[in-house]
Each structure stands twice: as C-alpha cells, then as structure tokens.
Amino acid sequence: MQTELSVRWGRGFTSSMEKVRRDGWFAGQVGASVDEFDALSYHAVVAVAGAPVGLVRTTLGPPSVLQVWSGGRCSLPHGAGVAELTRGVVVPTVRRLGIYRLAMLESILRLRALGATVATGAVAPDFVGRRFLAGLGFVEVGEPITFDDRPRRGTIAQCLELQLSPAREAAWSAMRGALLLHLDACGYRVESDLDSSSLEIHAASA
DSSP states (O other): OOOOEEEEESSSSOOOHHHHHHHOOOOOOOOOOOOOOGGEEEEEEEEETEEEEEEEEEEEEOOOOHHHHHHHHHSOOOTTTTTEEEEEOOOOOTSSSSHHHHHHHHHHHHGGGOSEEEEEEEETTTTTTTHHHHHTOOOEEEEEEEEEEETOOOOEEEEEEOOOOOOHHHHHHHHHHHHHHHHHHHEEEEEHHHHHHHHHHHHHHH
C-alpha cells in the first residue's frame, strides 16, 4: 500500500512548519527560526501522510533575505524579478528519499509564473545537495561569506544564482517526472497542484 506524499505551495507559516525547521537543523539552538520574511514568502511544504517533513521558502524581493542576513555583503542580484530560495530543510527521518529535490523542483517550476527571471540562494560549502543544485543550473557567485540566518549566527555559505528560462523549465519538468517515478517505486504517491498549474506556466511561455 502506498503512502501519500503531498506538496503544498502558498503563503502562511505554521507551528508544524517551524517544527520541521527545529527538527531539521535547529536542534539545540536557542530561539525560533520564524523571521520577518516568513509572512512575505511562499512556502513549498512536503508532507508524508499529512505531516510536514520538508520545506523550501521563496521570497520575491524587495526586501532581500540574503542582503539582510549578510549585512549587505552578498553580491547576488536582488529586488524585483529575483526569487530568493532559503530555509530548505528536511527532517532526518526521511532524508535521502528525494524530499529536498522535490521541494526545490516544485519551487523553481513556479517562479517564472510569479514574474521572476532569476533565482538565488546560499548553501553551506559541504552541503550534500550541491551536485543536485549544479545540475539544475545554479552557478557559484564569489567566495563563501558569513550570514546571520537567525537564530544561527556566523553561518558560512556559498552564494548561488540560477537563470530561469522556458528551456530549463522543460528540463526541470523531466527531472521532476523521473523523481516522481522513483518515489512511486519507493511506495510514495505524490499529490501536487503543480500538475495542473504547470500547464498555465508553459502556456504563458509558448
């Protein structure tokens, strides 16, 4: 019997989403991860049997998350047309399944429909998903710098930039399709409204 794996995209940040962050990479840290950008952002929420297990946040500037966190030192583009992808996290119990990849693909496939032309982000130099991000088309910008991504302080991260285009969207859709087949083989049935909204995205780019 397959387990339902759902993806929801939209505004609003809940206590169950905060728990994913706490369990994912704030364990032992003092202070909440909720900040002024959560209410302004879109959130991709991946849930297994109704319980959130993975998140990716998308903030369309201005304001800029990465500029605030870096104290203005981040050399990435920011402002209108730039989608900043931050707070990507998966709870330890379902890592290596493909939850992070699914949340990222679900996010970037929606960005051009929101008016974005560029996506940006920053990851730890030893982040295990860097090869995946490079495969999406993310390129490194500058050297790693320090971010105060509250409640953490002094986080070293590499800035990344991704140009959005219809051709890349088609490749990302194919990657998502392959991932859905993988999850199905692992016993997970994915339910997402992207399967209908993506039709509008591609129609707009035709």
